[in-house]
Amino acid sequence: MSAGTYTPRPGAAPLPRMIAAQTALETRMLLRNGEQLLLTVIIPTLLLVLFSAVDIVDTGSGESVDFLTPGILALAVMSTAFTGQAIATGFERRYGVLKRLGASPLPRWALMTAKTLAVLVTEVLQVVLLTVIAFALGWSPHGNPFAVLLLLVLGTAAFSGLGLLMAGTLKAEATLAAANLVFLLLLVGGGVIVPLDKFPDAVQSVLGLLPIAALSDGLRDVLQHGAAMPWGDLGILAVWAVLGLGAAARFFRWE
Numbered sequence: 001m002s003a004g005t006y007t008p009r010p011g012a013a014p015l016p017r018m019i020a021a022q023t024a025l026e027t028r029m030l031l032r033n034g035e036q037l038l039l040t041v042i043i044p045t046l047l048l049v050l051f052s053a054v055d056i057v058d059t060g061s062g063e064s065v066d067f068l069t070p071g072i073l074a075l076a077v078m079s080t081a082f083t084g085q086a087i088a089t090g091f092e093r094r095y096g097v098l099k100r101l102g103a104s105p106l107p108r109w110a111l112m113t114a115k116t117l118a119v120l121v122t123e124v125l126q127v128v129l130l131t132v133i134a135f136a137l138g139w140s141p142h143g144n145p146f147a148v149l150l151l152l153v154l155g156t157a158a159f160s161g162l163g164l165l166m167a168g169t170l171k172a173e174a175t176l177a178a179a180n181l182v183f184l185l186l187l188v189g190g191g192v193i194v195p196l197d198k199f200p201d202a203v204q205s206v207l208g209l210l211p212i213a214a215l216s217d218g219l220r221d222v223l224q225h226g227a228a229m230p231w232g233d234l235g236i237l238a239v240w241a242v243l244g245l246g247a248a249a250r251f252f253r254w255e
Contacts, residue, residue, distance in 0.1 A: 018106045026118035039079040048072045052137045069134040070219035071192035076126040081159035083183045089167035090175035143222035154237035155215040161244020168252030191216040211240040
């Protein structure tokens, strides 16, 4: 046996391996959290099944499920990228988890990358589940899959930036209350279940600029009406993504 066979080799693991390990950990934490599952899986599923089966809200001509499914997909993105991530990151910041991870060999930008990847993994599971349920309810989608993917990615970026901004600037308890309140308000007034044209004209113009409304309407234009590329909604989401991520990077406090 040659000398030095068992000589320690101190040093950090390769960066891609560290990001992959942190992503797997973040994903497991998201999926094991009961409150997160309620927001990301149970509530969107119940809303889709309930409002598709019972004629509670006038969704216009056509099948209710064709109108509701794009909005529920948008709600799923918001629940994971914004509400769930804001609450989880806020309490990690309060308990000093972020501070300790920030002192580890994993760079801070890589930690945020891992959190974003965990959100994307969770969203893929959400979209698959909701799509299967929607098909079982008689959903008949149309349009360009690339446009749908682009809308979901930009929506995720927009909501992630806003969620991280909230988690990095407010106290954990305030983040918990504010994130859940915003979730409820946007569920009602973001065009998810109630069409925006049911609101007064003056209110519609304001609500249409919200990221949840842009994502819901964009997905609905593609999946229900077969639009090629909803550039207006994509533009709104892009602006929110730039503003949210930029503000989060500028004002996020690790302690």
